[in-house]
Amino acid sequence: MIATSSEPLAAGAEPMPTGESLWAKARKRFFRHKLAVLGLVVLTVLVLMAVLAPLIERYSPIDLDLGSMSQAPSAAHWLGTDTTGRDVWSRIVHAGRVSLSVGLVAVSISTFIGVLIGGISGYAAGKVDMALMRFTDIVMAFPSLVMIITIASVLGPSIYNTMLVIGILTWPGIARLVRGQFLSFREQQFVLAARSIGVTPFQIMVRHLFPNVVGTVTVAATFGMANAILQEASLSFLGLGVQAPTPSWGNMLQDAQSHAILEGTPWLWIAPGLMIALAVLSINFIGDGLRDALDPRSVH
Amino acid sequence: MRTAEHKDVLVRVEDLKVHFPILRGLLKRQVGAVRAVDGVSFDLFQGETLGLVGESGCGKSTTGLAMLRLLDPTSGRIVFGGRDVASLDQRELRASRKHMQMVFQDPYSSLNPRMTVGSIIIEPLNVHKIGTPAERRGRVQELMRLVGLNPSFINRYPHEFSGGQRQRIGLARALATNPSLIVADEPISALDVSIQAQVVNLMADLRGQLGLTYLMVSHDLSMVRYISDRVAVMYLGRIVELGRRDPVFDTPRHPYTRALLSAIPTPNPKRERERRRIVLQGDVPNPANPPSGCRFHPRCPLATDVCREADPALRNIGGLPDGPPHLVACHHAENV
Ligand SMILES: Nc1ncnc2c1ncn2[C@@H]1O[C@H](COP(=O)(O)OP(=O)(O)OP(=O)(O)O)[C@@H](O)[C@H]1O
Ligand code: SF4
């Protein structure tokens, strides 16, 4: 904080504000975080691979080629082929699109629901808060596997349902976080000031409270995305997620489940496993960096 | 006295009560109420500054918040511009907010850290749709100059400013819609002593310049003496003395006011030598269960039987016939 010991009345002689916006400071702090920068680089590469998939796929990721089954990595097939002769590199690249977008969409769904429910709960407080938080507890306490199997069997397993299921299962964490923040911010005098100006409750939520939780929500959503990618992998691994022939990192692992493959053709599980690990780790590193950069305690 | 004639009443507060329910147990049963404000009446005259003083917890802030209906009164009327603020519906209330504003105690938590100075000050203009967007921007600059801020800082964030400057930003926001009433709740108590005087002087200047009316809530008696035209003294949810500044400070008529004032040093050396600090015995009683009769009787050196039984009403003692009255709620005010 700027020294307050002598404060001249003249407008021109005030202590000079630094002129650096909160975001500029946050950016600086983020780039000081080495692992976060590394994570950002790795994730950028993964995203580029996914975006450019059609250009860098060397074979169809879906069509079978029974003439070249279970081949070890070679110049023709960088990462070998699977038991039906499909090129693993092409499938990995294509699966990146699927897995990353499942993660992104799922975390968007859970963030949207979480911010909405947590925001209303924290701003309204009282009975509304009680009811919404009990509901959140129920969703949280519900055995997720049972829910997943139920939803997957009712809606049928597909890419979109995978996004939906993950989104629906993971919002309570964000809701609780946002609620806690709203509860503490609504006690701040700037909320009283907004009321005294005549700002409507809805505008207070949107214009005053929400911008104060964007940082926290961004951090939570980043970790949520890593988690969603893992969830997609486990759902697909159980056969409840993305369905063949569309490749995802998770269902590629599932295809590689047999003993023979684990021992005989390890490239079939090493490649997707490594991709999942890389994606999850890099996103988590970014999350750590964002947490340091956006920590509200470092604002002053 | 600092203003000419106290003729026009801007706000009339009638028998204002604010009780906070005390809830107990799993079922949140109401087992009582904190009677934070318990029957307060006073007039605020156009252009005056009324100081509201009293010990911590006596209900000063609650009175100020209820006057602006930032807290819902339990009962009573707040007549402002011919209408009872206490009975306005939410839309009417929001519309009326442009006429009455608040200055807050904490210059840190009263400004949204994610909004620039400009967007903080322009918000009331946007909410009440005053002027065109270009006019609003011009008005923001004008307001910044008015409170002594350099308009070139318009895009800066609150964390870049000192406490005093932040209080100026809050003042500019409060003045944006040209209100007639400002309730200031301890506006300088969170500031460095060296800058308190600047903010008080600024507020006094603005009052003259803009014809504002202030309710100045504070326990800083010297500040209240400096800026107020009249002073109200609160004890346990009630006003016990209310009158023009000098009579209240120089010849207080309520034993509680005397005790309160005896704690401040006077600049006059002769008086200062004579000054004896009246130390009150006992603690402030619980506002959930105020004493019978006169609420001050358990601590009052002059208390008699009648004080324990009958609740003294505010009555005019020694006010000038043509001036505002000097009101005191004490059975023995003549002997104080
Ligand atoms: N929201 C609330 N719920 C319950 N009790 C409250 C609430 N707000 C205030 N009170 C109680 O009402 C009484 C008056 O509080 P108030 O804040 O008006 O006092 P004050 O005169 O402004 O004191 P201070 O000088 O400490 O600011 C106190 O006993 C306080 O504990
Ligand atoms: S009424 Fe009695 S107890 Fe109350 S202030 Fe006067 S003398 Fe004291």
Ligand SMILES: [Mg+2]
């Ligand atoms: Mg107070």
